[in-house]
Structures are given as C-alpha cells and as structure tokens.
Amino acid sequence: MSRFLLVLLVISLVSCQKEITKSPPNVILILTDDQGYGDLGIHGNKAIQTPVLDQLANESARFERFYVSPLCAPTRASMLTGRYHLRTGTVSVSKGLETMDAEEYTLAELFKDNGYSTAIFGKWHNGQHYPNHPLAQGFDVFTGFLGGHWSNYFDTHLEKDREMQKIEGYISDVLTDEAINFLEENKDRSFFTYLAYNTPHSPHQVPDEYFDRYKAQGLDDELAAIYGMVTNLDDNIGRLLQKVKELGLEENTVIIFLTDNGPNGIRFNDEMKGRKGSVHEGGVRVPSFWKWPGKIPPGVQTTPASHIDILPTLVELLGLEFEEKRPLDGVSLAMSLRGEDQDFSRSIFSHVAQPERKLDPFPGAIRKDSLVLTHLEAGDELYDLKNDPSQKSNLADTYPELTMALSEEYKAWFEEVTEGANFDRPIPISSQSNEILLASYESLFSGELSFYEGHGWAQDWLTQWKDLDDRITWSLDVLDPGTFEVIFEYATPEDQIGSQLVLQQGMSQISFEITEPFIGETISSPDRITRKEAPEKTWKKIAIGEISLEKGKTDLTLFAKKIPADEVGDLYSLRLIPVNK
Structure with a gap:
C-alpha cells in the first residue's frame, strides 16, 4: 500500500471514529x-x-x-x-x-x-x-x-x-x-x-x-x-x-x-x-x-x-x-x-380555568382540521379558520349537526381529562428542602384579612389583620416527618407592636409576641406603567419556636389572641427549617 493511500485510510478511520463518538444532539x-x-x-x-x-x-x-x-x-x-x-x-x-x-x-x-x-x-x-x-x-x-x-x-x-x-x-x-x-x-x-x-x-x-x-x-x-x-x-x-x-x-x-x-x-x-x-x-x-x-x-x-x-x-x-x-x-x-x-x-x-371557580367545562375549544368550536358559557361558536381566520362569522346555527358533534367530542374529552381532578392542594413538606416557604399567598384565611394587591399572586402578602377572629391557615402534606424551626416574616410599625399571636397545629401551639417594629423597604423597581403586581419588599424575620410534624395531612393555623393597637401588621410568610437535617 502506498504512503498516500495509508494516509487516506487513517484519515477515514479517524473521521469514522469521530462520527461514532459524536455526542447525541x-x-x-x-x-x-x-x-x-x-x-x-x-x-x-x-x-x-x-x-x-x-x-x-x-x-x-x-x-x-x-x-x-x-x-x-x-x-x-x-x-x-x-x-x-x-x-x-x-x-x-x-x-x-x-x-x-x-x-x-x-x-x-x-x-x-x-x-x-x-x-x-x-x-x-x-x-x-x-x-x-x-x-x-x-x-x-x-x-x-x-x-x-x-x-x-x-x-x-x-x-x-x-x-x-x-x-x-x-x-x-x-x-x-x-x-x-x-x-x-x-x-x-x-x-x-x-x-x-x-x-x-x-x-x-x-x-x-x-x-x-x-x-x-x-x-x-x-x-x-x-x-x-x-x-x-x-x-x-x-x-x-x-x-x-x-x-x-x-x-x-x-x-x-x-x-x-x-x-x-x-x-x-x-x-x-x-x-x-x-x-x-x-x-x-x-x-x-x-x-x-x-x-x-x-x-x-x-x-x-x-x-x-x-x-x-x-x-x-x-x-x-x-x-x-x-x-x-x-x-x-x-x-x-x-x-x-x-x-x-x-x-x-x-x-382555561379560574382559580376562584369550580372546574367548569367552559371556556374550552376543539380544533379539527380548519374548524374550531369554542365551548363558552354563552353557547357554542363554530368557525372555519381556512376562510375566516379572524373568527368573524359564527357558523353554529348554519351547521347545527357539526356543531353538536364537535361539542359532544369536546365534552367527552373534558370529562376524561378531569377525572379525579381536585382543588385540594396541600403544601408538601419534604426533607429535600433546606427551607420551606409557607407564603401568605398560599394560605386560606377568614375575617377582614385581604391581600395587599388583591389577587394573591406570587410575592403578595396579607394585610388588614385587625380582628381576633381572623384566621390564616396553611394546609400541609407532611411527606417527611420531623421537627422544624418556625420563622415568622412580617412588617409592623412601632405604634402597632405588642400583638400576641398563636400558631396552632393539632393540640400543639407556639405562642409569641411581636416586640420589634419593622417598616419594610419597597425595593425600587422602574415600572413604565402602573403595575398590577405587588412590589418586591424587605421583611423582618424572627424565630418563634419549634414544631413537630407527623407524616400525613395537617393544618397550621395562625391567629391573634391580643391586638393592642389597630392591627397586627403585614404578614409575608412562615418558613419551616428542618432541625438536625
């Protein structure tokens, strides 16, 4: 074999080897x-x-x-x-x-x-x-x-x-x-x-x-x-x-x-x-x-x-x-x-579902070929997207049998995919977490309490905590039982300190008092128009005690037993930190 052919063979083998060892995409x-x-x-x-x-x-x-x-x-x-x-x-x-x-x-x-x-x-x-x-x-x-x-x-x-x-x-x-x-x-x-x-x-x-x-x-x-x-x-x-x-x-x-x-x-x-x-x-x-x-x-x-x-x-x-x-x-x-x-x-x-409502089949839609049927609370609408991409002409009355067939197909689909669906979503408590955030926007509450922004989206907080009957509850699903240090995250002006609070889980309670005032700083954010969301803020964190959680579902409920001023202040979260993890 000539030296030239040998070089070509080596190059070919190297190229093949590179192709073989090439990483998956x-x-x-x-x-x-x-x-x-x-x-x-x-x-x-x-x-x-x-x-x-x-x-x-x-x-x-x-x-x-x-x-x-x-x-x-x-x-x-x-x-x-x-x-x-x-x-x-x-x-x-x-x-x-x-x-x-x-x-x-x-x-x-x-x-x-x-x-x-x-x-x-x-x-x-x-x-x-x-x-x-x-x-x-x-x-x-x-x-x-x-x-x-x-x-x-x-x-x-x-x-x-x-x-x-x-x-x-x-x-x-x-x-x-x-x-x-x-x-x-x-x-x-x-x-x-x-x-x-x-x-x-x-x-x-x-x-x-x-x-x-x-x-x-x-x-x-x-x-x-x-x-x-x-x-x-x-x-x-x-x-x-x-x-x-x-x-x-x-x-x-x-x-x-x-x-x-x-x-x-x-x-x-x-x-x-x-x-x-x-x-x-x-x-x-x-x-x-x-x-x-x-x-x-x-x-x-x-x-x-x-x-x-x-x-x-x-x-x-x-x-x-x-x-x-x-x-x-x-x-x-x-x-x-x-x-x-x-x-x-x-x-x-x-x-599309709304968090405040039960799981209704509407609003929904089915698309098949160039047709779309929208299943709305006000009634079904049928459109031919090929000839009417902007959905200006509702054909439901023109083609009642087709409308009914697509509507029934949609409703059968909805019934199947929602089988077993539920709105009970307890917060999982897992040992994989170094710290478990129990945000106020993940709680259920009663009384005069309200979200600062209103919707309870991420980073919102609870305010208007004025009544001894007000309750804030987090539903938990304890996957990994253990003892947790509890951190209370809040903001309270000096003229409202002194509220005595209780965190209850089953027969166990942690009682504590807000003794330190804190005015949270609203972190500067250059909004171009008035925002819908709550702003980012700083919060005061205090350790209030330890709580032991057994495996299974349970509730943590926070309430006040004494409010010496007009209100308790604003609540951002509780945080659970595993002890001896």
Missing part, C-alpha cells in the same frame, strides 16, 4: 412569557424589531398553526409532559392549582435518563415545593423563580444553587448569561437547556435603551415597554445562538422557540380574535420554530401542532429511549419536520 428549548404571535416582525408587525427571531424563523421549520394553553402554567405542564395540563394536576396559575403532579414524567427526566445534563433558567411555575421543584423533576441546574411572575426585573433575588441570591443586572440578561455559562460548562457532553424567559410578562420593566427606542416611534408607555422587552429578548437570544456557533455546536443542536400563550394586552396579533386567557385563536396560537441544520429543512409547516407534541417529537427525532409511564396526548411530528409527508387528522383541545 443537544436541545435548547426557549419559551417566552406573554409574547403573542404578532410580537414578531416576521408575522407582519411593522413596529417591532426582532431581527434575530425573524432570521431564526427563516432558518427553521416553523408551524403556521401551533397551539398552546391560554395561560402560563398549563402550557408549561403540557409542554414538559406531552399531556394535556388537566391530566397533570395543573389546573390554573395560582393558589396551588399551578402545581404539576410530582409523578409526571418530564422532558428533563427524559433527557436525564438518556445521559444528558439538564438545566432550567427562568420561570418554572409548576410547583414551589419539593418534590414539585424543578430540581426534583429532572433538572440538574436551576436559576430563576418558582411562581407565576416576579415583582422586580432589575437587581432582584433569584434562586440559584438551592438558595435565594441577589443577582445584579436585568433579569433577561442574567438568565441568558446563566444559560451561556451552562453551555460552556457542558460543551463536551449532551445537554438539554430550558430557557424560560419571563418577559414580556408584566410588570412593565425594561432598560432605557429599549424603551426609548419605541417611545421615539410615538408608542405609548405600555406598548413601548412590551416591545422593548421583546427586542431585549431578541438580542439575548442572539447572544445565545452566537455562543452555540462559537462552541462549534450548531450542527449538533436542536433549537426550539415558542411562547406560552397569546399577548398580555390588546395589540397587533395578526387580526386574530382573543388574547391571553382566551380559547380563541389569539389566546392560544403562538410562534413555533424548530432549527436543526442539515436535519430539519426550513419552511412553513401546515400541519396543526401543539405543545403536547414536543415530547413525543423529540423522542422520535433524536432516537431517545422512552418508556411511556403515563399515556401521552401528543403525537410525533418528526416525519413532518424531516420534510416527509405526514397526513393525519386529529382534534386539539383547549381549556
């Missing part, structure tokens, strides 16, 4: 919060600047009709499990109803079981406590927050390395930095990165350079803030994609981009009916881009698709080992993404 799943279909230049919005996402769309397979849930937490639960959110325990967005059952098998667990390193950066919104915490649901790394929204986007506190830490910078920039660091640390092994940005969800906070850019166009403060947040996201996603290229990972990385529901306000949305919270097109139809150079041909996908399809699609597309622990609702779109013919007809369902 990485996956970066990018989800933005309250960004509508119309919040992109590529979808016809002339006012917004999204060059990175527009280019990503052109380099991707992008679904013309991709559906999610009308609200945040349900979309996340369905996306992570491949199942309709009502099956997973996630019913709504707050008061424990956002919590996904710990037994659900998530995308993170799927990738972890296939040898991947896994991370989530940003908004979780599927349970605040172990074992519903992301680190107990398959993720190795978590930097972000657990509730439905965050009150401050600048120099705020986020959970990182299992504890709350002060983080300098604008939140979207910080989350991108965290994701980039994770990519650098895992460039030599396969990884799954879930980058769950929390913008352009309110509060409306954005750096000046982005806000000023849109104010210069003559937009009002709200729209300038929202579009500014989206353009900031676009820049950050550009930084992330550039890092993928710099690390030489582009050819071996699947990039998926989508948003979690329709826009959080009335603005350009391609003339679709409805917005966030609606089961009409404008509330549930979102962008969905899938990029994998050389494996997924760019172009428009006309097959109707949904968030429940992401997990089964990735299983087939990447050849992952998967045991179906609970029946999936989604289907694999791998054939379609590879450019192969995939012709099937199926129904895609939507539902």
